[in-house]
Amino acid sequence: MSTETLTKRQWALPRIGIRVPDTLARIVKYVLYRGVALFVTVIIGVYLTVLIANMGGYLDTIRIAQIQEAIGADLMNDQAIRQLPPSEIRRIMDERIAIEVKRLRLDQPFFLRSINYLTDALTLNLGRAEYLASNSGSRQVRLVLAERIPATLVLSATANLALFFTAIFAALFLSRRYGSLLDRLVIAMAPTSSVPAWFYGIFLILIFASLLHVLPFGGMVGTPVPESMPAYAASLLKHMLLPVAALVLHSIFIGIYNWRTFFLIYSSEDYVEMAKAKGLTSRAIERRYILRPTLPPIVTSFAFTLIYLWQGAIILETVFAWPGLGRLLYQAISIFDVPVIVGNVVLIAYLLVTSVFLLDIVYALLDPRVKVGGEKRS
Amino acid sequence: MKGLIGFFRELTRYRSAVLGILIIGGLIALALYTVVALPYHEAIRLWRGGEEIWGDYPRNALPQWVTIFTGDSLPRSIILDSRQEGSVYKESKEVSGEMRTADIIMPFEYTSTGFPSEINLFLAGKSTAKKPQATMFWQTPDGRQIPLGDTTVGTVERFAISIDQRLIRRLNGLSPEVGLFADPATGSSGAKPVPLQGRYQLVIEGLTFEEDSTLEARLVVYGQVYGLAGTDHRRRDITVALLWGTPIALAFGFLAAVGSTLTTFTIAAIGSWFGGWLDALIQRITEINAVLPTLPILILIGTFYTRNIWVILGVVIALGIFSLGIKNYRSMFLQVREMPYIEAAHAYGASNLRIVFQYMMPKIAPVLIPSFVTLIPTFVFLEASLSVLGLGDPVLPTWGKVVNDAYTNGALYKGYYYWVLEPAFLLMLAGLGFAVVGFALDRIFNPRLREL
Secondary structure (H helix, E strand, O other), X not given: OOHHHHXXXXXXXXXXXXXXXXXXXXXXXXXXXXHHHHHHHXXXXXXXXXXXXXXXXXXXXXXXXXXXXXXXXXXXXXXXHHOOOHHHHHHHHXXXXXXXXXXXXXXXXXXXXXXXXXXXXXXXXXXXXXXXXOOOOOOEHHHHHHOOHHHHHHHHHHHHHHHHHHHHHHHHHHHHOOOOHHHHHHHHHHHHHHOOHHHHHHHHHHHHHHXXXXXXXXXXXXXXXXXOHXXXXXXXXXXXXXXXXXXXXXXXXXXXXXXXXXXXXXXXXXXXXXXXXXXXXXXXXXXXXXXXXXXXXHHHHHHHHHHHHHHHHHXXXXXXXXXXXXXXXXXXXXXXOHHHHHHHHHHHHHHHHHHHHHHHHHHXXXXXXXXXXXXXXX | OHHHHHHHHHHOOOHHHXXXXXXXXXXXXXXXXXXXXXXXHHHHHHHHOOHHHHOOOOOOOEOHHHHHHHHHHXXXXXXXXXXXXXXXXXXXXXXEOOEEEOEEEEEEEEOOOXXXXXXXXXXXXXXXXXXXXXXXXXXXXXXXXXXXXXXXXXXXXXXXXXXXXXXXXXXXXXXXXXXXXXOOOOOHHHOOOOEOOEEXXXXXXXXXXXXXXXXXXXXXXXOOEOOOOOEOOOOOEXXXXXXXXXXXXXXXXXXXXXXXXXXXXXXXXXXXXHOHHHHHHHHHHHHHHHHOOHHHHHHHHHHHXXXXXXXXXXXXXXXXXXXXXXXXXXXHHHHHHOOHHHHHHHHOOOOHHHHHHHHHHHHHHHHXXXXXXXXXXXXXXXXXXXXXXXXXXXXXXXXXXXXXXXXXXXXXHHOOHHHHHHHHHHHHHHHXXXXXXXXXXXXXXXXXXXXX
């Protein structure tokens, strides 16, 4: 739809009546487009993962070993077969393995197989972990992974939300007091964010756990696990304090610095001067003329913070022995549990993309270019 | 040249940038010194060495300069060797026939108010058929004599005094490095034992049974401090890793930053000049690349293929080629593309590549510098992160690997803070040095930031 017809219709009809369905359609279209794009991204990412994991021949070896193990166990349980001479058992076993290998298409060319792996990985249908087990004792990769999601979610959601809102409000505050001592202090502190969160984590552990003995070294709850809800929450809070503090320390200053600069640039725009001239309160100017037009970029940058934090959490969780996905990945690496490694990477890709997708939806709701359908640049 | 001077003058207007430049300069100097003073192969030989290199070094010793703050309570190592003339007395007398005594007296002055960390006695005997025999005594400043037992001495005999169970029983359960030095007046009924200062002696009464047979001894009383940086759980001098970590960290950070920024920049220039499907393709790849889990992919490669730091570096650069910087540069290039001088170049028939490489890229190349400098610490820490996950290069000693060693050996739980703090300090120094300079550069090259 060209811009011209849109403007004509807007002139001709009462504004509200036409805009709502149009807006909705545009948002849906945009979200669908982003959804498809992100899905393609995931597929490519996972395919890369599969390729990397497969070129070492690991995935194949695991599968064939699994088949052999399963068939061997099957035969041993069969009374009739156990009576047979060993060479006969061997023959039957080989035969069945061959059938199974054919059934699972392990005899196919690599490209076809890699597509199979891709679908398996995408559905997290990775079979059994080699060594790691879930708390309930299951060896299903899917269950092993699922159990770790809440821990990661709790940690990164708390830290991210805390960071995001503190940074924005602190930045607004500073942009009003631009040039003050506090402002200069924050600018001076901004380079400290080049140091990753786990690094601050080590220092925090050193100070608060090792020297002062006031907070735990790591873990998610104390042992024994508290029975009652409030006690559990208190213990969780106590364990969460240091990792969250590490994440916040890591990105708070650069966050404030970036937003402050950003707000300052926007607050020197003409329409802000105009609003000032009209005599609006500074709060109203901030809300309507600074925050409102800057929301889409804010959301975008939030998405990238999130991407970064999902990955940074791998090491942070390891340092704090936080039983999340990151630590699981570390454990899986240290004992070479390939299905869990691959599953974990796939899951992290999913989580990444899901968060980006959710933010895309928010973006669609916020960005007037999506909502009203701005001119499309050629 | 004049521009360069002006640029530096501008940079020195930022006090933090001056500090950053000093830090970076210091690190580069340290790196150069390391490469010259401690050749690569030598460093690796040392770092991978075992008891044969590090046997005389104390385990988990603090750096020596700590004694400035703690006073005398942390002893240094004391090494006495009967093969070196000087402080050791040897005496040999004929007993009967070919049998001779071979007494060794090793006296030393102990002045510290703290206990040593370990005591080892290395005995070496030379014989063809009948091995020499040795009976050892420990003499304290107050005249007590504690028997340490006796042994026949092979070619190389290690007599680990610190874990000798019979001796521990004789010392009422105190471990020998404490019991042998403790003042007998202290330490009773649960009180903390205090070492007795003065002249100690290890007396070895030896007997040799052949004409050419000899007996030599070396006593190592391991201290609690060593060198500039202390030692780790394998007695290795951490200085080696800290020194070699510097050139490796700088090289890794620098190469990764150069590799990824230059390729990103070039691709953005090509994409925005040619436009069309090529540009669209680059845009899509960038978006996909943005959501690829970089660290997990690096972990996969480290796990499945190789931990070689240069391969990892290659992968880091490859993953960084289509980074989000492309979007940034592209928007700048799109403006440059419309400038009259480009049109002029086009008009006189300059080739596409000439326009891209000679006219478009130099125009905004200065913008690269700040982002390039701020990228360096990211990669320095990336190497450290991989090392902390146990995916560091198996051969090279790096800062990250020291942190990893410390972490896997529970340094924070056991109180070996120096072990974590030293590499952490260097990492932090490198990170902050580059970041501070990068920030200042950003303000110089982006005038819009300067006013703010």
